[in-house]
Amino acid sequence: MSILLGVNIDHIATLRQARGTSYPDPVHAAAVAEHAGADGITIHLREDRRHIVDRDVEVLAKTLKTRMNLEMAVTDEMLEIAINTQPTYVCLVPEKREELTTEGGLDVAGQLDKMLGAVSQLKSAGIKVSLFIDADKAQIDAAVKVGAPYIEIHTGAYADAETEAEQQIELERIRDGVKYAHSQGLIVNAGHGLNYHNVKPIAAIEEIYELNIGHAIIARAAIDGLDLAVRDMKRLMIEGRNGH
Ligand SMILES: CC(=O)[C@@H](O)[C@H](O)COP(=O)(O)O
Numbered sequence: 671m672s673i674l675l676g677v678n679i680d681h682i683a684t685l686r687q688a689r690g691t692s693y694p695d696p697v698h699a700a701a702v703a704e705h706a707g708a709d710g711i712t713i714h715l716r717e718d719r720r721h722i723v724d725r726d727v728e729v730l731a732k733t734l735k736t737r738m739n740l741e742m743a744v745t746d747e748m749l750e751i752a753i754n755t756q757p758t759y760v761c762l763v764p765e766k767r768e769e770l771t772t773e774g775g776l777d778v779a780g781q782l783d784k785m786l787g788a789v790s791q792l793k794s795a796g797i798k799v800s801l802f803i804d805a806d807k808a809q810i811d812a813a814v815k816v817g818a819p820y821i822e823i824h825t826g827a828y829a830d831a832e833t834e835a836e837q838q839i840e841l842e843r844i845r846d847g848v849k850y851a852h853s854q855g856l857i858v859n860a861g862h863g864l865n866y867h868n869v870k871p872i873a874a875i876e877e878i879y880e881l882n883i884g885h886a887i888i889a890r891a892a893i894d895g896l897d898l899a900v901r902d903m904k905r906l907m908i909e910g911r912n913g914h
């Protein structure tokens with residue numbers, strides 16, 4: 671089974687927000703990424719709008735040629751924006767204003783009623799819902815319980831591992847979680863902290879449908895250009911999936 675790449679363009683917007691200019695424009699970056707082979711575009715509209723802002727969501731909803739995966743917190747404001755915007759996917763993520771980046775997976779098991787309400791509201795609006803969770807059986811079971819068709823396994827602990835041994839433990843945990851989730855009928859994505867050096871072992875997990883990768887691609891793009899950054903990541907993912 672082939673593996674898809676969702677390019678997260680948040681940090682194109684980080685560069686723009688750093689000076690309050692109109693450039694670089696995430697809309698332009700999305701077009702370049704799609705032309706280079708991105709299967710979808712991921713954007714995270716944070717409550718504090720530190721990078722992606724409402725204008726980006728509105729324009730990308732009209733201009734993307736592939737599809738939008740809108741990451742958002744589970745709040746009434748974000749649910750309303752999602753229903754009005756109609757992205758193909760919404761990925762519900764945990765969010766703390768003080769965090770530098772997403773620090774962990776969503777606690778679905780600890781808030782079943784709230785998650786059930788959000789998932790059913792989005793599904794009723796025709797949106798495919800994904801839950802950003804750790805590779806934890808209880809969270810996977812909770813995702814099934816609240817009716818989410820997709821999950822995205824958080825790969826941050828794998829990416830941040832300080833030793834090879836620790837990284838191997840995290841890889842095994844992710845692999846077991848992906849396989850269990852797939853056995854429960856979920857469509858399984860993965861992401862966070864993946865880069866050109868650590869992506870292959872994750873891409874090799876054959877039950878993974880899509881990887882969402884952003885920071886590493888945008889960082890590479892700053893040096894070598896976005897077209898090459900996307901093409902190289904896609905090539906590594908396919909090599910990983912094919913065991914090379
Ligand atoms: C949920 C996730 O892992 C990322 O997609 C998220 O967008 C990270 O937040 P920043 O993009 O603000 O780093």
Ligand SMILES: NCC(=O)COP(=O)(O)O
Pocket residue numbers: 678712822860861862863864882883884885886
């Ligand atoms: N959900 C993960 C994502 O969209 C990108 O995360 P990162 O590659 O920027 O860490």
